[in-house]
Amino acid sequence: MSTQWTDAALVAAARSGSDNAFAILVDRHQQAVRSFLRRVCGHAADADDLAQETFLAAWTSLRTLDKPERVRSWLFGIAWRRAQGMARSMSRTRRRETDWQGERPDSNQPGTELNIAMQQALAQLPADQRAVIALCLAGDWSHADAAQVLAMPLGTVKSHVLRGRARLAEILGVRDEES
């Protein structure tokens, strides 16, 4: 099966039972989904686990996808809801466990200075703001698309972008003329 197939064609093939088509969809969107979740969760192993769950949930409910050409937005919507769910459950279970430990260091990923700095900077932002930053600044999504995926009002997204950008620039010591 050609990798030149459109997302809509791959979704149609996957719906009719083609594992190969679904594997191509996974290959095509894994970097975007995993990067988004890494920025939202702040921990690569948890993020990758969530990304796997996202694709699994997508496979399970592939028939409910209304617009197959917008499969990426749909995947991000699932990923965001899963990340919120995980954040809620982790805040309950880890509060007791990590009170004395502090934040868990990401030991699985040998990071460059830049990505360690970015992870630490993102960790200081609220989750909603991180998600908006991950889509609009890192992923070049439009504010309207981000608002739709994250189910937030457009004004909130715009304000998160402005404030988040300024805060990141401040933490990273970057001179940012746009903020």
Place this chain on the structure above:
Amino acid sequence: MRKADPLKAFFEADAAPAVDPGFRMAVMERVARRRLQFELVRAAMAGLAVFVTLLLLRPAMLSLLLLLAGPFQQALLVLGAVALAAFLAYKLATGTLALPGWAQRLL
């Protein structure tokens, strides 16, 4: 021309790998496992449906059997014997039924 975004370098350094075959394999493995679960549930539901149907039809089937048992007793016996012989012959011919030692010696 638009100025380069100073935060862009940080985001690029933070991105996940473009294509990770290990990740794809892990996802497809979970998909296969989920599919197996669905199939097991479907088979269990079908089995349950057949069981319940037979249970509901049991009184009617019993009375039908008793009704037919008298006039068709001989015919049913012959049909049963023929079916058993055909089944055993098929098993022997395809080698899926191992004969006991004494029977093999006789043959």
